[in-house]
Amino acid sequence: MNRSIRPGRIAVHLALVLYTVIAIGPILLIVINSFKTRRAIFADPLGFPDARTFTTIGFDQVFAKSDFGLYFFNSLTVTIVSLALIVLIGAMAAWALTEYRFPGNTILTLYLAIGIMVPIRLGSVSILRMMVELNLVNTLTALILVYVAQGLPLAILILGEFIQQIPKDLRDAARCDGVSEYRIFASIILPLIRPAIATVAVFTMVPIWNDLWFPLILSPGDGKQTITLGVQQFIGQYVTDWNAVLASLTLAIAPVLVLYVFFSRYLVRGLTAGAVK
Amino acid sequence: MADVSLHGLAKSFGPVDILRDIDLTVEDGEFVVFVGPSGCGKSTLLRIIAGLENVSAGEIRIGGRRVNELPPADRKIAMVFQSYALYPHMSVYKNMAFGLKFAKTDRAEADRRVRQAAEILQLTPYLNRKPRELSGGQRQRVAIGRAIVRNPSVFLFDEPLSNLDAALRINTRLEIAKLHRELGATMIYVTHDQVEAMTLASKIVVLNHGRVEQVGAPLDLYHHPSNLFVAGFIGSPRMNFIKGEVRSVTESRVTIGFAGAEAVFEGAVVRLAPGDPVTVGIRPEHMAEQGSDAIPLTGRIDAVERLGEASYVYMKLASGDDVVARIPGDMETNPGDGFTARFTPRALHVFDAEGRSVRSAKAL
Numbered sequence: 001m002n003r004s005i006r007p008g009r010i011a012v013h014l015a016l017v018l019y020t021v022i023a024i025g026p027i028l029l030i031v032i033n034s035f036k037t038r039r040a041i042f043a044d045p046l047g048f049p050d051a052r053t054f055t056t057i058g059f060d061q062v063f064a065k066s067d068f069g070l071y072f073f074n075s076l077t078v079t080i081v082s083l084a085l086i087v088l089i090g091a092m093a094a095w096a097l098t099e100y101r102f103p104g105n106t107i108l109t110l111y112l113a114i115g116i117m118v119p120i121r122l123g124s125v126s127i128l129r130m131m132v133e134l135n136l137v138n139t140l141t142a143l144i145l146v147y148v149a150q151g152l153p154l155a156i157l158i159l160g161e162f163i164q165q166i167p168k169d170l171r172d173a174a175r176c177d178g179v180s181e182y183r184i185f186a187s188i189i190l191p192l193i194r195p196a197i198a199t200v201a202v203f204t205m206v207p208i209w210n211d212l213w214f215p216l217i218l219s220p221g222d223g224k225q226t227i228t229l230g231v232q233q234f235i236g237q238y239v240t241d242w243n244a245v246l247a248s249l250t251l252a253i254a255p256v257l258v259l260y261v262f263f264s265r266y267l268v269r270g271l272t273a274g275a276v277k
Numbered sequence: 278m279a280d281v282s283l284h285g286l287a288k289s290f291g292p293v294d295i296l297r298d299i300d301l302t303v304e305d306g307e308f309v310v311f312v313g314p315s316g317c318g319k320s321t322l323l324r325i326i327a328g329l330e331n332v333s334a335g336e337i338r339i340g341g342r343r344v345n346e347l348p349p350a351d352r353k354i355a356m357v358f359q360s361y362a363l364y365p366h367m368s369v370y371k372n373m374a375f376g377l378k379f380a381k382t383d384r385a386e387a388d389r390r391v392r393q394a395a396e397i398l399q400l401t402p403y404l405n406r407k408p409r410e411l412s413g414g415q416r417q418r419v420a421i422g423r424a425i426v427r428n429p430s431v432f433l434f435d436e437p438l439s440n441l442d443a444a445l446r447i448n449t450r451l452e453i454a455k456l457h458r459e460l461g462a463t464m465i466y467v468t469h470d471q472v473e474a475m476t477l478a479s480k481i482v483v484l485n486h487g488r489v490e491q492v493g494a495p496l497d498l499y500h501h502p503s504n505l506f507v508a509g510f511i512g513s514p515r516m517n518f519i520k521g522e523v524r525s526v527t528e529s530r531v532t533i534g535f536a537g538a539e540a541v542f543e544g545a546v547v548r549l550a551p552g553d554p555v556t557v558g559i560r561p562e563h564m565a566e567q568g569s570d571a572i573p574l575t576g577r578i579d580a581v582e583r584l585g586e587a588s589y590v591y592m593k594l595a596s597g598d599d600v601v602a603r604i605p606g607d608m609e610t611n612p613g614d615g616f617t618a619r620f621t622p623r624a625l626h627v628f629d630a631e632g633r634s635v636r637s638a639k640a641l
Contacts, residue, residue: 169360172349172358173362173364173423175328176327177376177427178349179350188364192365
């Protein structure tokens with residue numbers, strides 16, 4: 001076979017490379033500048049740190065001046081607990097909505113679909129009021145509740161789509177085997193939708209980790225800030241400690257990156273599985 | 278003891294009737310095949326017996342016990358699905374042992390049963406493989422093994438061979454027949470393939486439009502179909518049907534005219550009067566008789582299928598009817614040639630205007 005390089009292929013790869021540069025550029029910029037002196041950041045923002053400009057002052061600042069470990073722990077707690085709840089509740093709801101015919105099934109599905117279309121931030125004021133009523137302001141619980149509500153609709157949609165693709169015979173076979181409905185869900189459905197769960201995990205994790213809005217209005221109090229909020233203290237109206245900002249952002253990127261690498265094997269399968277039946 | 282009996286069973290999805298008035302008894306140890314065209318309700322009937330579908334009316338009894346309200350697991354049944362329905366993330370061993378875990382079978386006993394089933398089905402070398410690493414035939418055997426280990430009173434098969442290729446299908450068919458002999462369990466088998474039905478069944482149930490058309494032993498259905506549907510469904514290629522008319526009826530003989538020929542039957546045939554429209558049925562294998570009383574039907578050949586030991590001649594009669602004749606494989610015939618099929622009156626089936634059989638072929 002003649003494997004000549006066609007113009008079409010070049011164009012595709014050009015587009016992909018361009019997109020990769022655009023996507024990775026800012027991250028790379030943050031990481032390399034976090035290791036440079038303040039002067040070097042402004043003098044040559046695109047340059048790599050060299051022996052003269054290399055410094056870890058930003059990181060030192062972050063660890064010395066702020067309670068970075070606590071912010072990090074808060075972010076991690078909120079993200080992981082929200083994620084676990086979204087995946088668990090989402091998968092169970094998706095299973096119920098696709099598997100069982102009950103009155104109100106369609107209405108409920110539609111209601112959840114609306115949740116995808118309406119951004120949850122529109123309800124910020126009422127959410128804040130509700131949290132005040134419930135005495136949940138300045139707690140991580142408030143954030144977790146909001147993020148679960150925010151992530152569920154899409155999770156249910158994606159997982160439901162996947163559960164529908166699992167042959168019905170499989171569930172019937174399990175029923176003939178005397179497996180309870182809960183066991184069918186746990187031992188058969190969950191293992192088979194692992195790729196979808198990875199997809200949902202990545203799609204819901206990133207916005208939660210990066211969110212500034214809800215931490216700002218729901219739990220800005222001392223000791224409850226998440227990482228994105230914690231970084232803000234280095235950004236002042238008059239003076240911004242860019243070393244510290246960039247250093248803390250670099251540290252904030254790391255866990256998402258690790259989780260992404262962890263999930264990506266499933267993610268690719270999850271994204272394509274629905275497309276090609 | 279595990280006989281299965283269905284009384285006045287009906288099933289409808291909204292306004293659509295899937296099954297109506299099903300009364301059926303499956304004796305203990307019998308191999309019963311439900312056969313019918315797609316959409317006739319045979320799979321639904323099987324799923325109802327399994328407990329995977331609810332009934333709209335009627336009663337299901339297994340081993341004399343009413344099971345309408347019981348979940349599948351408590352009915353002492355095991356089902357083998359067309360798609361095999363193996364758990365893709367479990368090894369062959371786990372697939373078979375999975376159900377036992379929930380039936381509170383102790384581990385040693387479960388292990389013994391799985392290994393025994395694997396032995397019977399020659400799956401021992403594959404116990405640690407995943408289903409995707411097996412061929413279609415092996416997967417089907419795992420599905421059967423999963424049924425065997427449950428030690429059920431009734432085996433339910435839902436078109437288990439449809440996904441296999443032709444050679445494997447015949448093999449697996451024989452294995453299932455052998456399994457039935459060895460286990461002696463009651464088996465109910467659904468298929469749309471009348472060859473599978475004929476070869477496996479001790480009793481065939483022919484279904485059409487959600488109704489039982491006829492129940493009987495395979496050869497019984499072949500020789501004495503009770504109506505046009507069964508006559509057309511059992512036998513391959515299907516029976517030739519030719520429109521005809523009753524010419525005369527006397528005490529002892531009936532004369533029927535069709536396709537320019539005339540056949541006389543000895544013996545009274547009830548329900549027929551001169552002028553009644555009838556349908557005459559002749560099986561292709563009875564269209565090349567040599568006897569002196571053979572009646573000729575002449576026509577022109579449209580196509581010839583040569584199978585080796587026999588050939589099927591598709592011909593158009595002078596009257597315009599299309600018929601098929603099975604002739605010896607060494608006979609020289611070609612499309613476009615004239616051809617004369619010969620049959621004896623004994624081989625004729627006669628059906629009245631409603632399609633009910635009024636006369637079956639005498640054993641030839």
